[in-house]
């Protein structure tokens with residue numbers, strides 16, 4: 139799937155300039171409340187007409203103001219799951235699932251498969267009034283999937299759910315990301331984006347320009363502002379190489395660099411993504427072998443940038459990139475310059491697992 143959006147939107151006093159292209163399995167629209175994420179999603183779905191520009195999915199033009207073309211929503215084959223599940227209250231979960239429109243000639247979608255994918259078996263005969271928020275969202279996602287969409291739009295699918303309910307639904311979203319259609323995922327929550335996104339479109343200050351890998355997107359000051367972060371995040375993809383025999387730590391291979399995290403319930407060989415706050419990375423010129431840092435990574439300074447009252451230091455080693463936010467004093471003391479070999483010091487406990 140390739141989604142190309144290049145258009146201008148006006149909605150009352152609000153205007154948004156959009157220009158991105160993504161062929162990722164999960165593209166996240168990330169920005170703070172009111173930045174225009176839902177508006178952008180509604181443009182893709184055909185629920186809002188842009189003032190000008192063009193929208194195309196897999197090369198098929200859905201909207202083009204220069205030719206006057208605007209394919210209606212129902213012909214776009216895009217599934218849209220709204221922030222509120224919008225299930226029919228008088229129908230069972232099963233009947234809600236089977237309600238979605240279907241194109242003539244399309245093979246009937248496999249209800250069993252989608253029920254299994256989203257863990258809906260026990261819910262089928264229940265009405266929405268006796269479903270939890272998370273269960274209702276899963277039924278709404280199932281209903282959208284049963285229309286065989288080319289693209290699934292999930293607008294803040296975890297909003298309003300407490301931590302436990304979010305934790306319940308996230309593994310289903312992981313499964314969906316592997317087995318379902320491509321997803322346009324709207325969120326203002328950094329945990330969700332860091333866990334799920336293949337590409338991130340930052341929406342803010344009237345702009346949504348470029349779809350970037352999450353680590354790159356979270357390098358930007360705009361992302362820090364949108365996420366309410368005090369420092370950039372490193373979003374690192376790795377594979378579990380094993381668990382500490384004493385059972386208190388997990389070994390992860392980060393692009394060839396071994397890394398120790400707290401014990402994670404992830405089998406060896408599985409992929410995962412961890413997040414490290416740039417403030418949790420210290421630097422040394424020689425290896426402090428008697429310090430408690432479990433990760434002492436030989437790296438090289440790639441670049442330095444003044445960020446607020448700190449210095450954002452980007453580090454590289456093989457395929458691994460890591461960010462450290464240090465004080466200007468520390469920068470002077472170590473005489474940090476691009477190319478300098480350093481040891482990056484990261485406590486195992488500083489690594490959070492998001493996927």
Ligand SMILES: Nc1ncnc2c1ncn2[C@@H]1O[C@H](COP(=O)(O)OP(=O)(O)OP(=O)(O)O)[C@@H](O)[C@H]1O
Nearest residue numbers: 149150152169170171172173174175176177178326
């Ligand atoms: N029907 C409308 N008419 C005029 N302005 C609107 C309309 N709907 C939304 N807006 C405005 O458009 C802007 C973007 O709203 P939108 O819902 O797209 O933001 P969002 O990033 O999805 O926010 P949230 O995360 O809170 O859902 C806001 O300033 C909002 O007030």
